[in-house]
Structure formats: C-alpha cells, structure tokens
Amino acid sequence: MQHYFSSVPFSLTASFALPEETYRHIATVMRMQAGDQVELVHPDRRCYVVELEEVSPHRITGHVVREVTRPVELPVEVTITCGVPKKNKAEWIVQKGTELGATHFVFCDSQYAVAKWQASKQARKVDRLQKIVQGAAEQSHRLVIPTVEYVPGIEAVATQEYAVKLVAYEEEAKQGEVTRLGQQVQALMPKDTVNVVIGPEGGLAPAEVTALQRAGYTAVGLGPRILRAETAPLYVLAALSYATELTPGTRMGVLEDK
Numbered sequence: 001m002q003h004y005f006s007s008v009p010f011s012l013t014a015s016f017a018l019p020e021e022t023y024r025h026i027a028t029v030m031r032m033q034a035g036d037q038v039e040l041v042h043p044d045r046r047c048y049v050v051e052l053e054e055v056s057p058h059r060i061t062g063h064v065v066r067e068v069t070r071p072v073e074l075p076v077e078v079t080i081t082c083g084v085p086k087k088n089k090a091e092w093i094v095q096k097g098t099e100l101g102a103t104h105f106v107f108c109d110s111q112y113a114v115a116k117w118q119a120s121k122q123a124r125k126v127d128r129l130q131k132i133v134q135g136a137a138e139q140s141h142r143l144v145i146p147t148v149e150y151v152p153g154i155e156a157v158a159t160q161e162y163a164v165k166l167v168a169y170e171e172e173a174k175q176g177e178v179t180r181l182g183q184q185v186q187a188l189m190p191k192d193t194v195n196v197v198i199g200p201e202g203g204l205a206p207a208e209v210t211a212l213q214r215a216g217y218t219a220v221g222l223g224p225r226i227l228r229a230e231t232a233p234l235y236v237l238a239a240l241s242y243a244t245e246l247t248p249g250t251r252m253g254v255l256e257d258k
C-alpha cells in the first residue's frame with residue numbers, strides 16, 4: 001500500500017481532504033480511484049489506512065478505516081554523523097540509512113575529508129538530501145521523516161547530548177577492538193538517543209577522536225575489515241536493528257514489557 005506523510009493533523013472519524021502534496025502521486029502517478037486505500041502518517045507518528053472517496057488532480061478526500069499498529073521505528077533514536085563524503089555518497093547514506101531506521105543525519109567537516117560543502121551550496125545540498133530522505137521514508141513505511149543537518153566541524157558534534165555516544169574508529173579496528181560495540185548495544189534502553197560518528201574516506205584524525213572521547217564518546221571497532229565511509233553507517237544501523245529488533249530475549253519490546 002502506498003505510504004504518505006501528513007504534516008497537518010487530520011480527522012480520525014470524519015471525511016477530510018488529504019494533504020495537497022500527495023495529489024499528484026495518488027491521482028496522476030498511481031492513478032488511484034475512489035475506494036482505493038493508502039497509508040497516511042499523522043504528525044503524532046501514528047499511521048492510518050485511509051480509504052479514498054473523491055480523487056482528482058486538484059482534490060482528494062478520504063476517511064480513516066483503521067490504524068496500522070505494526071511497530072516500524074527502531075526502539076532507539078539513532079543519529080548518524082558523517083564526515084562530509086565525496087561525490088553522491090551523502091545521498092546514498094541518507095537513503096539507505098533511512099531504510100535502516102536512522103532518525104537524524106548530521107554531516108560535518110572533518111580534517112581528513114577531501115570534499116567540502118561550500119557555504120553557498122550547503123542549504124541546497126541539505127534540501128536535496130531531505131527530499132531523498134522523504135522518498136525513502138515513504139518507501140520504507142517509516143513513521144518519522146528523518147532530519148538532515150550540516151554542522152561545520154566535529155567540535156560542534158561533541159557538544160550535543162546523547163545517552164550513548166560512539167565513534168567508529170578504524171585504528172581501533174586495526175588494533176583488534178571487537179567487543180565495545182556489542183557491549184554498548186547490549187546496555188541500550190528503549191528510546192535511548194544514540195549518536196554514531198563516522199569518518200570520511202580519509203578516516204578520522206586522532207585529535208578528532210580525542211576530542212570526542214573527552215566529550216564522553218567511546219571509540220568502537222566495526223569488525224576486522226575496513227569499510228568504506230558509506231558502508232560503515234549501514235553496518236552500524238544493521239547491527240543496532242539486529243540487536244534491538246531481531247535477537248531473541250534482548251528485543252526492546254520484550255525489555256519494555258518487563
């Protein structure tokens with residue numbers, strides 16, 4: 001079923017006009033008709049099946065049939081912070097990262113980064129990434145549209161508060177560090193905010209890692225192989241999903257019930 005987001009509240013009991021930004025897709029692209037159903041996410045992050053009544057390119061109305069209660073969001077709120085990567089890798093990271101459940105993406109300048117986002121282009125770049133995120137959130141039936149942000153450097157990242165702060169450091173992996181990510185993930189509680197900092201293609205500068213460690217970050221290895229800058233965030237998100245959603249006995253839902 002097609003999945004859309006509404007930025008304004010809608011009635012759960014009466015007919016209502018769907019958000020205008022869905023008209024073109026529903027009427028022209030999908031050629032839906034009265035009686036067809038879509039999923040519509042309310043701003044309060046609840047998702048409803050809506051049956052369409054009137055369908056035209058200029059107005060679509062419908063009513064709520066039922067709520068979709070299947071949990072979709074990761075039980076923890078994950079921020080992926082990346083050193084600005086080259087070419088279109090940021091696009092790749094936000095699209096795949098949204099599918100894998102991240103809630104925020106932060107891109108920051110870092111010492112060994114080859115790419116730079118010029119000041120005049122930063123806002124446009126973030127806008128473009130935000131659009132990609134929106135499409136990916138619809139496609140993967142998310143209940144939230146993740147946010148995208150640019151910050152000038154790692155120092156700005158270090159001042160933000162998160163319950164769990166991790167920096168993926170390739171030098172730790174090269175030293176055989178294979179336990180910390182697992183330990184940190186096992187200690188997670190439902191709704192914890194987690195930030196994972198990942199370096200650009202050139203890696204992280206030791207001074208950047210030290211600054212983050214001073215701010216309470218734990219340097220973790222992501223296994224014995226060195227991953228590309230765009231692979232590392234996806235590895236972390238998949239590991240978090242596995243640990244909190246798929247592992248018997250440690251599922252967050254189970255923890256919450258106790």
Ligand code: SAH
Nearest residue numbers: 168169170173198199203204222226227232
């Ligand atoms: N050029 C560096 C690799 C950079 S990889 C080198 O050859 O050593 C880009 C980023 O991905 C790293 O800064 C780190 O944050 C993350 N990363 C990749 N593989 C990793 C691993 N095995 N362990 C921890 N972090 C890793």
